[in-house]
Amino acid sequence: PKAIHLTAYRPSTHLIDTVDLHVDLREEATTVRARLGIRQNPARAGAEPLVLDGQRLELVSVTVDGVPLGPDGYILSPDHLTLPDTPDTFVLETVVRTRPQDNMALEGLYKSSGNYCTQCEAEGFRKITYFIDRPDVMARYTTVIEAEKARYPVLLSNGNLVGSGDAADGRHWAKWEDPFPKPCYLFALVAGDLRAVEDRFRTRSGRDVALRIYVEPGNEDKCDHAMRSLKKSMAWDEEVYGLEYDLDIFNIVAVSDFNMGAMENKSLNVFNTKYILARPETATDGDFLGIEAVVAHEYFHNWTGNRVTCRDWFQLSLKEGLTVFRDQQFSADMNSAAVKRIQDVQGLRTVQFPEDSGAMAHPVRPESYVEINNFYTPTVYNKGAEVIRMYHTLLGAEGFRRGMDLYFQRHDGQAVTCDDFAAAMADAGGVDLTQFKLWYSQAGTPELRVTGEYDEAARTYRLTVRQTVPPTPGQPDKMPMHMPLVTGLLGPDGKDLPLRLAGEAAPGGTSRVLELRAAEQRFEFVDVPARPVPSLLRGFSAPVKLTADLTDADLTFLTANDSDPFNRWEAGQVLGVRILLGLVADIQSGRPLALPDGFVGAMGAVLGDAGHDPAFAAQALVLPGESYLGTQMAVIDPIAIHEAREFARRTLAERLRDRWLATHRAHAGNEPFSVDAAAIGRRSLKNLCLAYLMARPDPEAVGLAIGQFHGSRAMTDVIAALQLLAGSDAPEREDALAAFYDRWKDDRLVVDKWFNVQATSHRPDTLDRVRALLDHPAFEIRNPNKVYSLIGAFAGGNPVRFHATDGAGYAFLADQVLRIDPMNPQVASRLMGQFSRIRRYDATRQAQMRTQLERIVATPALSPDVFEVASKSLE
Ligand code: DPP
Ligand code: ZN
Numbered sequence: 001p002k003a004i005h006l007t008a009y010r011p012s013t014h015l016i017d018t019v020d021l022h023v024d025l026r027e028e029a030t031t032v033r034a035r036l037g038i039r040q041n042p043a044r045a046g047a048e049p050l051v052l053d054g055q056r057l058e059l060v061s062v063t064v065d066g067v068p069l070g071p072d073g074y075i076l077s078p079d080h081l082t083l084p085d086t087p088d089t090f091v092l093e094t095v096v097r098t099r100p101q102d103n104m105a106l107e108g109l110y111k112s113s114g115n116y117c118t119q120c121e122a123e124g125f126r127k128i129t130y131f132i133d134r135p136d137v138m139a140r141y142t143t144v145i146e147a148e149k150a151r152y153p154v155l156l157s158n159g160n161l162v163g164s165g166d167a168a169d170g171r172h173w174a175k176w177e178d179p180f181p182k183p184c185y186l187f188a189l190v191a192g193d194l195r196a197v198e199d200r201f202r203t204r205s206g207r208d209v210a211l212r213i214y215v216e217p218g219n220e221d222k223c224d225h226a227m228r229s230l231k232k233s234m235a236w237d238e239e240v241y242g243l244e245y246d247l248d249i250f251n252i253v254a255v256s257d258f259n260m261g262a263m264e265n266k267s268l269n270v271f272n273t274k275y276i277l278a279r280p281e282t283a284t285d286g287d288f289l290g291i292e293a294v295v296a297h298e299y300f301h302n303w304t305g306n307r308v309t310c311r312d313w314f315q316l317s318l319k320e321g322l323t324v325f326r327d328q329q330f331s332a333d334m335n336s337a338a339v340k341r342i343q344d345v346q347g348l349r350t351v352q353f354p355e356d357s358g359a360m361a362h363p364v365r366p367e368s369y370v371e372i373n374n375f376y377t378p379t380v381y382n383k384g385a386e387v388i389r390m391y392h393t394l395l396g397a398e399g400f401r402r403g404m405d406l407y408f409q410r411h412d413g414q415a416v417t418c419d420d421f422a423a424a425m426a427d428a429g430g431v432d433l434t435q436f437k438l439w440y441s442q443a444g445t446p447e448l449r450v451t452g453e454y455d456e457a458a459r460t461y462r463l464t465v466r467q468t469v470p471p472t473p474g475q476p477d478k479m480p481m482h483m484p485l486v487t488g489l490l491g492p493d494g495k496d497l498p499l500r501l502a503g504e505a506a507p508g509g510t511s512r513v514l515e516l517r518a519a520e521q522r523f524e525f526v527d528v529p530a531r532p533v534p535s536l537l538r539g540f541s542a543p544v545k546l547t548a549d550l551t552d553a554d555l556t557f558l559t560a561n562d563s564d565p566f567n568r569w570e571a572g573q574v575l576g577v578r579i580l581l582g583l584v585a586d587i588q589s590g591r592p593l594a595l596p597d598g599f600v601g602a603m604g605a606v607l608g609d610a611g612h613d614p615a616f617a618a619q620a621l622v623l624p625g626e627s628y629l630g631t632q633m634a635v636i637d638p639i640a641i642h643e644a645r646e647f648a649r650r651t652l653a654e655r656l657r658d659r660w661l662a663t664h665r666a667h668a669g670n671e672p673f674s675v676d677a678a679a680i681g682r683r684s685l686k687n688l689c690l691a692y693l694m695a696r697p698d699p700e701a702v703g704l705a706i707g708q709f710h711g712s713r714a715m716t717d718v719i720a721a722l723q724l725l726a727g728s729d730a731p732e733r734e735d736a737l738a739a740f741y742d743r744w745k746d747d748r749l750v751v752d753k754w755f756n757v758q759a760t761s762h763r764p765d766t767l768d769r770v771r772a773l774l775d776h777p778a779f780e781i782r783n784p785n786k787v788y789s790l791i792g793a794f795a796g797g798n799p800v801r802f803h804a805t806d807g808a809g810y811a812f813l814a815d816q817v818l819r820i821d822p823m824n825p826q827v828a829s830r831l832m833g834q835f836s837r838i839r840r841y842d843a844t845r846q847a848q849m850r851t852q853l854e855r856i857v858a859t860p861a862l863s864p865d866v867f868e869v870a871s872k873s874l875e
Helices: 224-241 285-300 313-334 337-356 378-411 418-429 552-561 565-588 597-608 614-620 626-631 638-655 657-667 677-693 699-711 715-726 733-744 748-759 766-773 784-797 808-820 825-840 843-857 864-874
Strands: 014-024 030-040 050-053 058-064 080-083 089-098 108-112 115-119 138-148 154-157 160-167 171-183 189-192 195-202 208-215 249-255 268-272 447-455 460-468 483-490 512-516 520-525 533-535 545-548
Touching (some): 115 249, 115 268, 138 154, 138 189, 154 171, 195 224, 208 224, 224 249, 224 285, 249 285, 268 285, 285 677, 313 337, 313 378, 313 418, 337 378, 337 565, 337 614, 337 626, 337 825, 378 418, 378 512, 460 483, 460 512, 552 565, 552 597, 565 597, 565 626, 565 638, 597 614, 597 638, 597 657, 626 638, 638 657, 657 677, 677 699, 677 715, 715 733, 715 748, 766 784, 766 808, 784 808, 808 825, 808 843, 825 843
Parallel strands (some): 014 138, 208 249, 249 268, 447 545
Antiparallel strands (some): 014 030, 030 089, 050 080, 115 189, 138 171, 154 189, 195 208, 447 460, 460 520, 483 512, 483 533
16 A cells, blocks of 8 residues: 655546436446536646546446446546546536445445444545546535335435425335535435434524534434534534534435444435434433534534535544534633543543554644544644634634634635644734744654743743754654643742733733744743742643653642633643553552552542532543553553552542441432533542542442442443442452343443443453353444444453463454454454554563564555554564
């Protein structure tokens, strides 16, 4: 497989203005007739051959302007249909046959639970018909779908329904027309036996929009939350960005078999059921929040992605980073902004930071790829969102909004680049973003080292900031980046000091955006009455690793006083990392372990005060995660990290036992279920207390877990209790797992949770159990959700067992990758993520992973997806 390079971009030889599709769905085969209005692209001089993309298509016929072409009129290869010689402007008609029922890759047209659906991003449209499959070719689509009426009563595509009727032999048809030109990756088609849940939304300018969520029969009662989330998103985008919906229909279809979370096809979003279906008994608080975020994300794409799209796939973050930032802002507005920010940063650190230091490290705008599906990554999405957040911080909310307005004013209806976005921001803000754009081209997580010096006589406080960007594959040398370092100074009373930088006439504000540009920079604050404690990188204002010369006492002071809630939480995390890494070192050199009294005291204080803000306390009382701790070590030692963290948890469980008990009890009453931030916060705190109690599972703790498991009607509580029981040695463990399965065996999404709980158990027999579960009747190797909840959860969510010293976890993962790859390369490749971190481990583990990677690379007929990750990991 060959790499494709950003620098090789050239405009398409031809443009396609209109697409008329006729899709005839039949059990034996599907026939697709495509009439394409094609012309030479004026941006390319001279007549060139027309090369159409097409894969796994059986070509039936080709005509140009109504004249059939014989086999000597075109060249057919497994990936292309080439017409060497065509008029300047013409109509091409092709007829192809496909077999969606055999499509296990879930890309192109396929079947899920007996219904037809499509997934075209990034390059799936070429599996439906011959086309110039690239996002800068934008066309108006008309789609006629024909199918058996009884089996497929619902026929959907993009845009407006403009006709429908019955046909011979119990068949029927529907004709859809999308007035907006779009790239083919936004095409969608659905045909099935589905039920619609309906609602309406009236836009600010008075357009009445019909909203429908289509689900399999029986799931109609699980759509309320998704529908509410959709309406909130529509209102929010009007209010915050002045962006209205632009058609009379907005449809969502939820399908069980889906590679991603969801897809923003114009007016016909297709979702993984996981991000639509929810009732309190079946979905956790995390699920509810995830649904709200993903429904919003896909809706927001209508402007950031669809109306303005990407010129090429290297620009993926243009729409994804921006849309993730928008959905994060939305969720922050709907829920607790502080908790949302904490969780987003945790996600970035546990998933993106490791990617940034592994074999697949790439910039937010990658420079090359073998398989674009491998670049739907935390870097493109989440680091990309942090880049957008930095524009927002540098320009301020109003400046950012002006930049967005200018971006739409300039580019509505176009396929553009990250440079175009940056230019709109720079022009609207009147700022120079040349250096800032390094965020698009330099990979790796920048590291900041900050020292502070107080001069009592001069009443000045000087911060010195040094930044380095570590080398990554293909990028040995890096330049310093431009970033906002939001900073405050706390006085001895814990209050924010008014800030005045040297040279300024008067103090201004208590939080300042310091702009870093150089490898080393100094900021001098004047009129500082006493030695302050600095609060650095407030709100996590840049996606970096920060080290500051703060003492344990400074950090404890910040946890108690910082006015920035993110940094109040962060100070506790920094302290936690220090202590846990100390314990790791003790374990590695065989020293006895002890948890400092001061730390226990600080945790006790947070817990004692938890009633004031349970949601915040629930975040502050969680120790830094095993994966994040790994990112802080030169060589990751997964076993020692696990032991250190468990030791700390057990010690806290023991020393603060009465308080965990009392706090659990205070929140254990069955309050009426609601998903507002406060209620979610109370449940998180309660379940955190239970988790600490179960870190030393005495009969009382086990009794509480069992009581909650049987007594609660909220899935959040039930699954929290089950997770704790499943990870313990309590004899009730197996009964609880059996009871849960028995109760929920008919709900596929809930069964996913049952697999997940077992795959992430820290018990030593977990791998055997996971292996056995592969043969469980409820496990489906072809269903991505199942694969992720069993195999993916074991590899990515259970470091101590996956990285077991005998290497069995690695062999297991390689076996599963090789088994899944022939069916679904995207899913197989996604499972490879852990292997791409190979160089972060010790020599023995590296050798064990290498053995598996070599076995994978040597496998014949490997997909380009898996090949790319495996070969880069071996480099
Ligand atoms: N459906 C995926 C997303 O919305 C890819 N566009 O992020
Ligand atoms: Zn997206």
